[in-house]
Amino acid sequence: MSKTIALLITLVALATSNHDLSGRWSGNFRVDGGDHNVPQLFIFQQQGTKLSGSGGPNEGEQYPIENGTIVNDDARFQLTTGEWKFTYHLQRAAKDDLQGDLKLESVGESRAAKVSLKRVKEK
């Protein structure tokens, strides 16, 4: 009986950890009509359906995640980097792979981009 409970706990823990986005994710986005990829680095903290942490172009320049939610591998969050607001809608394409859309909005401007992120393996 105790072995069964231990196995169940392990399975639940494994299943939960598979869905947990917590950790570092790096990748880039490319604006429609843009010439180049813009680097991205996120440090996610997931607590249930709440997603927090920070993101930005690199480790040195990080902005707080706002209004972050994650439901069934569907992550939505925002960053404000100044004049620009970044609204992300990402979905898990594979275990360590997030793909999705980004809307960039400033006063007067609105642009769309595609985002691709991969989990950074901890050494």
Next chain:
Amino acid sequence: MRRLILNFHLAVALIAGAFIALLGVTGSILTFEPELDRLLHPAVSYVKPGRRILSLGEIGAAVSRQYPDEPIVAYLPSLSPEFPTRIILSRGIISVDQYTGNILGVRTRGLTFLGLVRALHVRLASGDRGRLIVRCAACAMLLSLFSGLYLWWPARRMRIRRPWFSSAFWFDLHNAVGVFSFAFLLVLAGTGIVIGFEDQASSLLGKFAGSSAMPVKPALRALPSEHSGLELTPDQAVDIARAQLPGTVADRVQMPRFGGSYQVSLVNTRDRTLGTRNSVSLDPWSGQILSTTRASDISLGERILAWNQGLHTGAAFGISSRIIVAAAGMLVPVQIVSGFWIWLRRRTIMHSSRSE
């Protein structure tokens, strides 16, 4: 040869004329984008100058009283006595009267009429395909200008014959406008092509004119969290940054919560092309300068690109060059319409003579 060039001139105009005209009109509008934007949003764009300008801290406190749950992302201090100071929040840009602390209103983010005009000018308000078409249209404009000059040269027609809107009038109008605006449109098309291929131009200039001399940002810590001691105020951050770059004024102060350090952008109002390329990054606790970018330090390649941008937008020589750029842009549709009219009339005459 002349026949061939004429057919080429016609073909280029028929294929790309509509796009070239669109670039001209949208470019003219964008030359006065800040003024037009203020005209469209007067309530959040003007203040009545008072005796004392409030400090950024006082202005920030007034905004925080109104929006207590929203941290200030950045301050955009006013550079003119009659324009308000603006404060960036997550919800949008707040205009504040820097003399009274009164909040004038909020500009929310999102596409506006002028934003659409800019999107049309840069990429036909669409993605990669639109940007490609814009690049091709700029190249077509350049080809059209040179072929037009070749066709104009033998007769060197400058006067416009009457009666108004006769065949001769349209022909002369096309010639006269073309030759008078040639140099300006050549600059606009040439600089536009460089902007359209800026990544390629930048790497090419990097090879020949040297790469950027701008310092690489040092590795900063991530978002500041718990820390002992007092954080610098935005006013202190501005004072330190201005001491580092004398002769400049702060036009943007990004708070350390958003990015990891104080980022102070400074403007040298006497330098129209490179004046905005000054910034200082500060440790929010110690006030230590983490990096400084000086306009005087930027590479020759970047200077060339900045001048290219200044010539294209008309900002390089102030209001006079902006008026010239706007006027030249407005002449583009005149050229397209008059050229199309000449072609249509000739086609009709040829058809009728053949049928006779």
